[in-house]
Amino acid sequence: MMSNVKKWSAEFLGTFWLTLGGCGSAVLAAAFPGLGIGLLGVSLAFGLTVVTGAYAFGPVSGGHFNPAVSVGLVIGKRFSASELPGYIISQVLGAIAAAAVLYLIVSGKAGFSGVGGFASNGYGANSPGGYSLLSVLVCEVVLTAVFLLVILGATAKRAAGGFGGLAIGLCLTLIHLVSIPVSNTSVNPARSTGPALFAQTGALGDLWLFWVAPIAGAILGALIYNALLSED
Numbered sequence: 001m002m003s004n005v006k007k008w009s010a011e012f013l014g015t016f017w018l019t020l021g022g023c024g025s026a027v028l029a030a031a032f033p034g035l036g037i038g039l040l041g042v043s044l045a046f047g048l049t050v051v052t053g054a055y056a057f058g059p060v061s062g063g064h065f066n067p068a069v070s071v072g073l074v075i076g077k078r079f080s081a082s083e084l085p086g087y088i089i090s091q092v093l094g095a096i097a098a099a100a101v102l103y104l105i106v107s108g109k110a111g112f113s114g115v116g117g118f119a120s121n122g123y124g125a126n127s128p129g130g131y132s133l134l135s136v137l138v139c140e141v142v143l144t145a146v147f148l149l150v151i152l153g154a155t156a157k158r159a160a161g162g163f164g165g166l167a168i169g170l171c172l173t174l175i176h177l178v179s180i181p182v183s184n185t186s187v188n189p190a191r192s193t194g195p196a197l198f199a200q201t202g203a204l205g206d207l208w209l210f211w212v213a214p215i216a217g218a219i220l221g222a223l224i225y226n227a228l229l230s231e232d
Contacts, residue, residue: 002060002061007083008086008087008089008090010058010060011057011087011090011094012090012091012097013053013094014053014054014056014061014064014094015066015094015191016095016097017065018046018053019095019099019194020101021048021049022049022119022191023099023102023118023119023191023194024098024102025041025046026045026184027106027115028105028106029042029045039180042180043173043174043176043180046173046176046185047170047171047176049169051166051168053065054169055165062079064087064091065091065094065188065190066091066187066214067087067092067189067190067211067214067215068144068148068189068214068217068218069148069151069188069218070084070087070091071218071219072151072152072221072222074222075222075223075226076148076222077226091190092189092190094190096194096197099118099197099198100194103118116199116200116201117199118195118199118200118203120199120203120206121184121192121196121207121210122202122203122206123136124206125201126201126203127183128180128181128183129181131181131182135182136182139182140210140217141213141220143217144187144213144215144217144218144221145220146171146221147171147175147218148217148225150167151171152225154167155168157231175187186210186213188214189215192210193207193211
């Protein structure tokens with residue numbers, strides 16, 4: 001039986017990789033002159049972090065890397081509520097550590113004058129497209145609900161074996177393609193927390209929404225799955 005320390009370590013490392021790989025692509029490569037990867041590249045980067053992390057760390061901890069996913073899996077009866085605090089703490093610490101490493105990298109650039117938005121999430125003035133609080137709330141709730149539906153379906157016993165990580169990573173890629181202009185895409189409270197601590201915008205003041213909306217969406221998705229799609 002896997003020890004809690006190993007599970008927490010896997011969640012820390014998986015969330016670290018998700019935040020560093022995804023947010024790092026946005027901060028360092030999205031608008032790089034002549035070679036920028038743009039919205040499509042950043043979306044793919046987030047998806048790839050989940051795919052690679054799921055296969056590398058998933059066998060140890062289940063590969064949540066996201067407090068909202070952990071909560072949703074409790075509601076979906078795939079995860080024990082008693083393990084939830086340790087997972088969430090590990091995930092948040094992993095995201096903060098990744099944001100700190102990314103800050104050290106960014107601050108080493110010649111002529112560094114600050115990190116700006118630092119791939120943080122926000123609404124209103126902090127939304128990439130200037131979307132309202134309500135728009136961001138609806139977007140984050142609905143997309144996180146769909147994310148949980150995909151996670152629960154792709155990891156069900158009846159699902160094709162070995163492909164869950166790929167399906168989940170591709171789903172996260174699609175979620176980013178839809179919602180980067182709206183909220184810079186959270187669907188993950190830990191991923192939102194790390195960059196918000198370093199951003200030079202009002203991201204920290206907006207952070208509450210990126211805990212409330214993804215967790216509410218995850219609960220909604222799990223309830224829908226239980227009611228309509230469960231194997232039980």
